[in-house]
Amino acid sequence: DQQVKQNSPSLSVQEGRISILNCDYTNSMFDYFLWYKKYPAEGPTFLISISSIKDKNEDGRFTVFLNKSAKHLSLHIVPSQPGDSAVYFCAASEGGNEKLTFGTGTRLTIIP
């Protein structure tokens, strides 16, 4: 049972435009959400997070939106740059639990 779902395996976006990556979850007890970025042959690196008490968190070009009623979060990257080409994973944590549940990832390709 996949509790965190990323339904788009891949996404292509023109350089300079907005990239929107989506993530859905089924466990209503999840209260902390994270996005990770992964380049080939490297480990995932933390990008941005959001607590369930917020609906938006920004860090430079990256913004994460959380819609608790829809159990949906999204990552916006504006403007998209070639270096943003990577696989993006969303992850969720339940009540301060030490474990994270990851989605299957979305491969983002930025077209110059």
Added chain:
Amino acid sequence: DAGITQSPRHKVTETGTPVTLRCHQTENHRYMYWYRQDPGHGLRLIHYSYGVKDTDKGEVSDGYSVSRSKTEDFLLTLESATSSQTSVYFCATSPLSVSGYEQFFGPGTRLTVL
């Protein structure tokens, strides 16, 4: 970076042989994790540790064992490797503070079981 190294980085082995992967951290983080990454499955938790000699199972623990005798080292052992354990294995650590639940990942070990 959390100063996490994994060894070996690449390994090819045969079915039925034992394999041990090592994760070493220099950040004194309490929590350590082993994940495997497979196409279509994302990152799946194998085992994790919440302190020296304290470990627990994750989502896909069958066929794997772990040990943590020191804060900085977390070992993952495949007692008798099978082809289904061909994967990329990632170690992660976390201080698990009230400021957040981020985990920091090592560079990965690519394991091929023939």
